[in-house]
Amino acid sequence: MHTLIAFFARRAVAANGLMLVIVVLGCWSLWHAQREILPRMLQDGFTITTRASSPSLERHENVCLALEQVLSNKNTAIESLHSLYSARQCTLIAQLPYGSPMEQAIDNAKQLMNTVKLPADFSPVDIQRHENSVMISRISIGAQTHPEMLHNAARQLKTLLNAKGLEDVRLRDRYQPEVDIRVDPQALIIYQLPFAQLSDQLEHALEPLRDLPPTALMQQLAATRIQLPGTQGEIPLADIALLERTVAPLDGLTKVDDNPAATVSVYQDNFHSIDTIAARVDEAIFELQQQLPDTYDVKLIQDNSQIFYNRTGILQDNAIAGLMLVFLVLFLFMRIRLAFWVTVGIPVAFLGAFITLWMLGYSINMVSTFALLLVLGMVVDDAIIVGESIDREQHLTTSDDELSAVIKGAVDVYRPVLFATLTTIVSFAPLAFLPGAEGRLIGQIPWVVIATLAFSLVECLLILPAHLRHRSANTRSPRLCDRPHWLTERLLKRFTYDIYQPVLVKGLAWRYLLITLFFATLVLVFSQVASGRITVQWLSNIESEVATATVTVAPQDRLAYLPKLTQQLEKSALKLQEELNTETGHQEVRHVRAHIPIDSNTGYVYLTLASGQDRRYSGALIDERWQSQTGLLKHAVDVQFSSRFQTSTDGFWLQLFSTDKQQLQQASDALLQQLSSLKGVSQVQSSLQNTQADWRLILPSADAAASQELLASASTPPIAENELLIKMGYWLKGQTLRQSGANDDHDALAVTLTLADHSPAQLLQLPVDQGRHVLPFHAIADVLPADKAEQVTRSDGRYTGLISAKLQTQILTTDSLYHDVFDQWLPTIQAEFPDVEWHIGGLKGSQRKLSERLMSGFGIALMVIFLLTAWLFRSWSQPILILTAVPFGMLGAIAGHALLGYPLTVWSIAGMLAVSGIVVNDNMVLIYSINARHQSGEPTVVAVVNACTDRLRPILLTSITTFVGLLPIMSERSWDAQFLVPMAIATGFGVLLATAVSLLLIPAVYLVVADLSGRQTNNCATTTDSLS
Structure with a gap:
């Protein structure tokens, strides 16, 4: 050296x-170098998804268990494996150890998935690497018009953005034109026409009609001749079904500033910097405003590029100030x-x-x-x-x-x-x-510091x-620029020998x-x-420029109460926006967006806030005033207000695990009962409580003295022998006969076949094709109403449920509750249910x-x-x-x-x-x-x-x-x-x-x-x- x-x-x-x-x-x-608001974090893992054409909880469970078994037994690189399945799809989430070779793990998973033979009506497995994409801009297109028109305007904006080289542009709040064929179940019973035969004939009739627009397609379908069983001849479809053209939301319903809207999101890509993306988004918005009528309101409701420049600008200003202070100190010393x-x-x-x-x-x-x-x-x-x-x-x-x-x-x-x-x-x-x-x-941080x-x-x-090899010629008489240093030197020398050294000597003595x-x-x-x-x-409160309120209802109350409660949240947000903007004299709250996702029992309302340096009120204060403004939301099982990236840890989260579903449910119920009896504890919930109304199918067994009860969408092992149950799922949920153009770039059109009446009396009379015979359904099985789980979660081969509760910390602290649960309750529960294990969940677990x-x-x-x-x-x-x-x-x-x-x-x-x-x-x-x-x-x-x-x-x-x-x-x-x-x-x-x-x-x-x-x-x- x-x-x-x-x-x-x-x-x-x-x-x-x-x-x-x-x-x-x-x-x-x-x-x-790429410029981003926060680093895009590639998480070490991937997701596997597949779904059946017919909704079925148990059929998705069987497929999930099969995929899970293959992955867990033959892919040793996986650190943890989680399964989530519902009536609509099966999802596996694989987490890998930190720093694992991701591409190799995904290739290995693909090879393993190819060894699993899925049922014919299941989609091929889709494997996606975990990646947190960073959104740069969200544009809203609002107007009091037909939803399909909003969707077309959003597609028009996407085309403009793609033409400017922006690749990762995603349409939100999409709508899909549909032709809904609602068949009368009584007609099927009278003509003894099985639902499956009708769908087969319609699928065949649709082949030459692919390129027709919706109106012409409806006319052709209505006149389509349906062949009836036996010698009954033919009848037009219009005699047994009602054809209706509808527009179905694919993502949910959205309003922006109290107007129906469709939104477009632009994400960071690997080819453009943030400022380039922001500039091209502004250009596209201006061009779209010129093309649309004045009744359309096109605006940028979330600009994360501005957040980036505001936040990095704050840090750069602080860095310059710090550099000047450091130089000043060096100059003095x-x-x-x-x-x-x-x-x-x-x-x-x-x-x-x-x-x-x-x-x-x-x-x-x-x-x-x-x-x-x-x-x-x-x-x-x-x-x-x-x-x-x-x-x-x-x-x-x-x-x-x-x-x-x-x-x-x-x-x-x-x-x-x-x-x-x-x-x-x-x-x-x-x-x-x-x-x-x-x-x-x-x-x-450490990589920057180390470098x-x-x-x-x-x-x-x-x-x-090399820069210090020549010193000043005159070292005895200080130059003018060195006089501050000379003065500091004298003061430091006096401090050293008159104060520090005597104190040091005394301290050493x-x-x-x-x-x-x-x-x-x-x-x-x-x-x-x-x-x-x-x-x-422990976990820091990172302020966001978006305040979010969520309201959750029971699954069975989704249609009855969720729109009303979300609207109540939206109205209180609009009122708060007006109050805060009046108090501050500027746009403290810039936009209000309400959204109810499709098939969800949770509604969302978002407040786009002014940037941190322009905002007078903190996010916590805005949350508090918004909650006070909203008041009590009846029929809601959970309401959350947050303007932070992380929510508070002042709550209770406990994850339960078991290979036995029944023990897991019983242990969860026992813990819920004990939590509900405590003062200072509210909103006690379990993920195992989320159920929805459905039908139960009762099939006779080979032994006349016994019967086997399965859910309406369940499957009898093996999976290939469940044709009857698949048909039952179609009767209850409908069947998509044609799905064309289901992407963002052109019009999509779906043709669905559904029953106009789902009552048990009608279902029991429906004809079922049993080879050479057509029998009424009641001769094969019975149907009874039942509840089933909305979603089932498994983790590393065990069923799991999350118990959560809110705490009033002035009455009961989080630590004291965990102490009571672990020292008193859980040992008793485990003695009664030995297969149940647990660990702390939620942010407390993190x-x-x-x-x-x-x-x-x-x-x-x-x-x-x-x-x-x-x-x-x-x-x-x-x-x-x-x-x-x-x-x-x-x-x-x-x-x-x-x-x-x-x-x-x-x-x-x-x-x-x-x-x-x-x-x-x-x-x-x-x-x-x-x-x-x-x-x-x-x-x-x-x-x-x-x-x-x-x-x-x-x-x-x-x-x-x-x-x-x-x-x-x-x-x-x-x-x-x-x-x-x-x-x-x-x-x-x-x-x-x-x-x-x-x-x-x-x-x-x-x-x-x-x-x-x-x-x-x-x-x-x-x-x-x-x-x-």
């Missing part, structure tokens, strides 16, 4: 060339020339980080921008240590060979600087492997010495008392956290997984740091001494949160983990300096005091630059950036307190170690005279 440092120090052209390469490549990488070249290292290191991000395929987003802001103060630490060492050697040398002094100054400190950077990298590394969505967001610190190391050891006070304070503060006096809100991974990562990081410092110092005791400062960095982080009134979040914990490596750096360099002095012959106490006195300036400087670099984001008041503030507080205040630890506690602990090792330590009261 000595040779490499000397090579670049002697050849300024090589050093400047290296810097130029980093700058040019960094600028190129920055220009070509250093000569202007040294301060300038140290500051130049910051953008060079940042540009180097952009090269790394581009090579790794990462984007420029809010998280990566924050990471640069976080590392802003740290990145100058290495340069400060190297620059200070070079500057000191230049002023100590008596010869004219300044180059040798520069090389010696850099070489003297490169080992502690190198190891200090490595310890910081190690402390950040565990953040790259956190689970969950929030863990993935945090996971981008920045790596290039900072290159800059301070290979480039900075009473070192055991000093250590006791420090650790007593540590215990006191951590006890405040454990007792709950310092708020811990919190536990995240905390476990953080703690394990923290332990590994400390172990690696310990080994690195042991290698550097060739000692086992001194690494322990250095790591003594780690908990005090956490103490500073906690104190900072309490002082500024912020709760501790996962971002705070991540900041504490990161600050652990930072606080080790000062101690490492300090101990290195003490050892060097002691080895040169100084007594232990003198070496400690002299080394601390010498290191006071760089320790203060590195700590102050780190703190002031983060000061702008710590004082940021924009709602958009609030979730990032805790990590900045943890890092900034952790470093500040660690400074006091490095300057007072570590010297005292060093002497205690010397006491225990038997080394002579002079009476500290008599050491002052021998200090240099």
Whole structure:
């Protein structure tokens, strides 16, 4: 390393060339990097989907179980496998271990799926990789007109956007033209015409009519001659059925600002930046407005590109402010020339980080921008240590060979600087492997920090010495620009020798008392956290620009109550919009969108809010006022209001598992009963309660004394022998005879055949073709009303149900409820239902997984740091001494949160983990300096005091630059950036307190170690005279 440092120090052209390469490549990488609001997170997993043409819960269950068995037995790469099946489809969700080869796993799954023979009426399996697409724009087209016209206008906008090169454009709120043939079941009974024979004849009749428009198609179908069984002849279809042209919603019903609307969403692709997409969307909207009548209202109701620029703009402004503050501090503590070249290292290191991000395929987003802001103060630490060492050697040398002094100054400190950077990298590394969505967001921070610190190391050891090889000609009389530094130097010297050194000597004399006070304070503060006096809100409340309200009803109440309740939410939202906009004098709430998805028992209302820096009210306050404005929603089983990406963890979630459906249901019912009896607990729900009305089919068995009961859509094993039940599903749900053009690019037309009457009396009389005979249905089976599960969920081969409840935390806290459940209730339930297992679900479960991974990562990081410092110092005791400062960095982080009134979040914990490596750096360099002095012959106490006195300036400087670099984001008041503030507080205040630890506690602990090792330590009261 000595040779490499000397090579670049002697050849300024090589050093400047290296810097130029980093700058040019960094600028190129920055220009070509993708820009996103938040990183697109490829989740390690894939989804498999298939569905039958006839609705059937049990048939989908059988298929799901078959696919699940093949995947779980033969695909060892899958970490967890979840199955969800309903009457309409079967879905398998496979999760892979972090970092698994995704393409290989998907190819393997495809090969396994090809070995499973599906029933003839099931669609081929569809395998999709998990990916969170990032929406850039949502455009609304509203008008008081026919839904089909709105859909056509939306398709027109999609065509314009595609023509401008935007590929990922998705139509929402689509409508499909239908010709509905509603056959009279009484006519089928009279003519003894089986439903299946009628559908076969109509499918054959439709073949030559494919290209006809809907009206002509209806006329031709009405005149189609239907062949009746036996010698009854033919009759026109119109005699036994009513033909009607309808428009069926494919996605649901939507209103925007109280008008029926269709929406179009534009997503980020791999070929266009955010600003390009936003500009082309604006162009397409303008062109569509010119083409449509004035009665159409075309508007941009969600512009995430503006969110990106607002949020990254906030961080860039804070970064510029932090950079100026860092330079100001360096200017005060250093000569202007040294301060300038140290500051130049910051953008060079940042540009180097952009090269790394581009090579790794990462984007420029809010998280990566924050990471640069976080590392802003740290990145100058290495340069400060190297620059200070070079500057000191230049002023100590008596010869004219300044180059040798520069090389010696850099070489003297490169080992502690190198190891200090490595310890910081190690402390950040565990953040790259956190689970969950929030863990993935945090996971981008360490890569930015590591890349920045790596290039900072290159800059301070290979480039900075060449820039400092010539010093100012006049060092005795300060120039005008150096006078602030000269004044600061005098004040710092007076502080060092008149205040700090006497306090240090006194503290070392009473070192055991000093250590006791420090650790007593540590215990006191951590006890405040454990007792709950310092708020811990593990998952952070990330503000969104969209506030969402959801209302859920029982499945059987979907048609009767869901539209009314959603409309009530919408009206309260419109009223709140008017109130807030009047109060603030601007558009605090810009748009109101209501949506009821097809076949769903949940309705949604969205408020598009002003950007965080333009908004006067927080999302939490808007949620509260909206909920108050709405009032009680009768017949709703659940109502939620949230303007955050993550909901609160102040609730109860428990996931139950069992291979026995009956035991799972009984255990769930027992737990629900106990939860419902508690005060402070409301909205107690179980996913196993979600049922819907259906029919039960009773088939006679081979044994006349027994009968087998199956649901109407059930299957009798094996799957191939269920033709009767498939027909039953068609009678109840209808049959699609023709599905043409079912995509976004042209008109879609469906022809459906349904029964006009689903009553049991009619169903029992329907004729069924049994080979050579046509028998009434009641001669084969019976039909009774029944409830069946809306959806069944399995996880890793077991049935599962989620128990949830809301808590009034002033009456009953989340932790106390979990304590009661785990200590009292669940042991009793397991004794009664031994096959049932459980774990904490919901956000509380995510919190536990995240905390476990953080703690394990923290332990590994400390172990690696310990080994690195042991290698550097060739000692086992001194690494322990250095790591003594780690908990005090956490103490500073906690104190900072309490002082500024912020709760501790996962971002705070991540900041504490990161600050652990930072606080080790000062101690490492300090101990290195003490050892060097002691080895040169100084007594232990003198070496400690002299080394601390010498290191006071760089320790203060590195700590102050780190703190002031983060000061702008710590004082940021924009709602958009609030979730990032805790990590900045943890890092900034952790470093500040660690400074006091490095300057007072570590010297005292060093002497205690010397006491225990038997080394002579002079009476500290008599050491002052021998200090240099």
